[in-house]
Amino acid sequence: MKFAVAGASGLVGRALAVFLRTQGHEVLRLVRREAAAGDELFWDPAKGALDAAALRGADVIVNLAGEDIAEGRWTASRRDAIRGSRVHATRTLVAAVEKMKHRPHLLVNASASGFYGARGDTVLDEAGPRGDGFLAEVCEAWEREALAARELGLRVALMRFGMVLSPEGGVLARLLPAFRGGRGGRLGDGRQWVSWALADDAVGAIYHAVLSQACEGPVNAASPNPVTGAEFAATLARVLGKAAWLNAPAWALRLKFGAAFADGLLLASQRLMPERLLDSGFIFRHARLEAALRHVLGK
Numbered sequence: 001m002k003f004a005v006a007g008a009s010g011l012v013g014r015a016l017a018v019f020l021r022t023q024g025h026e027v028l029r030l031v032r033r034e035a036a037a038g039d040e041l042f043w044d045p046a047k048g049a050l051d052a053a054a055l056r057g058a059d060v061i062v063n064l065a066g067e068d069i070a071e072g073r074w075t076a077s078r079r080d081a082i083r084g085s086r087v088h089a090t091r092t093l094v095a096a097v098e099k100m101k102h103r104p105h106l107l108v109n110a111s112a113s114g115f116y117g118a119r120g121d122t123v124l125d126e127a128g129p130r131g132d133g134f135l136a137e138v139c140e141a142w143e144r145e146a147l148a149a150r151e152l153g154l155r156v157a158l159m160r161f162g163m164v165l166s167p168e169g170g171v172l173a174r175l176l177p178a179f180r181g182g183r184g185g186r187l188g189d190g191r192q193w194v195s196w197a198l199a200d201d202a203v204g205a206i207y208h209a210v211l212s213q214a215c216e217g218p219v220n221a222a223s224p225n226p227v228t229g230a231e232f233a234a235t236l237a238r239v240l241g242k243a244a245w246l247n248a249p250a251w252a253l254r255l256k257f258g259a260a261f262a263d264g265l266l267l268a269s270q271r272l273m274p275e276r277l278l279d280s281g282f283i284f285r286h287a288r289l290e291a292a293l294r295h296v297l298g299k
Helices: 011-022 076-099 134-152 170-180 199-211 229-240 250-257 259-266 275-279 289-297
Strands: 002-006 026-031 040-044 060-063 106-112 155-161 163-165 196-198 217-221
Touching: 002 011, 011 026, 011 199, 060 076, 076 106, 076 134, 106 134, 106 199, 134 155, 134 259, 155 199, 163 170, 163 199, 163 289, 170 229, 196 199, 196 289, 199 217, 217 275, 229 289, 250 259
Parallel strands: 002 026, 002 060, 026 040, 060 106, 106 155, 155 217, 163 196
Antiparallel strands: none
């Protein structure tokens, strides 16, 4: 098959492109700079610019494009960038597909556990309603743009990713220096649920969604074994052979990052259950946090 991948330079996108090629598939990477290789295609989602003709032959579009939500305080301009990068990218892709005579059969579009908002101890499957807060609003708008592809005859899978773990980037890479230096600890009271998956399971979930017709609409893409924030910190410290004693109280996080960022991302509790993946036969290679961390950290 031929895959067009937006967001191919990100943590999951890079791993996905490598994986797809090992499976014998053709990968076209959408880039926001001048194309420098034969497998690259320039696009400018902020301006809605994408050559639909250059997508000819694509069987699947995978959209992982979007600004990093964890870069810092959610100022007004940062919120606009987070929302706009996702909405404009998805809208541009769907508009290009509409112009194609022979269209792809599937759009796999990223979303996030933030769709559900902060939900305490509630177990969240794909039937759960949208929650409150900035990320929930962003995810709803993002998914709405993707679902427009259904009207063009495409199956749409909305991958609601939890925290994707890899030492090469994302949250884990940010945490490692502090934890390796013995300065790690829980965030807030540590009672919030953390839904997570290793990067290779995130890639596997995307590929499973491509192959499984049952993966239509929202798909929770996180381990069936979420952990509390306290468990996450203790487990990472144990794997590294360090203590986790330097806890960050909620008030300090709000002071440093702003209340919206702290409460909406760092302290939000989301206890996902990947019902659609499990029911359609997907098997997580790394379903338990400690074993998963030991695998990626070589411990």
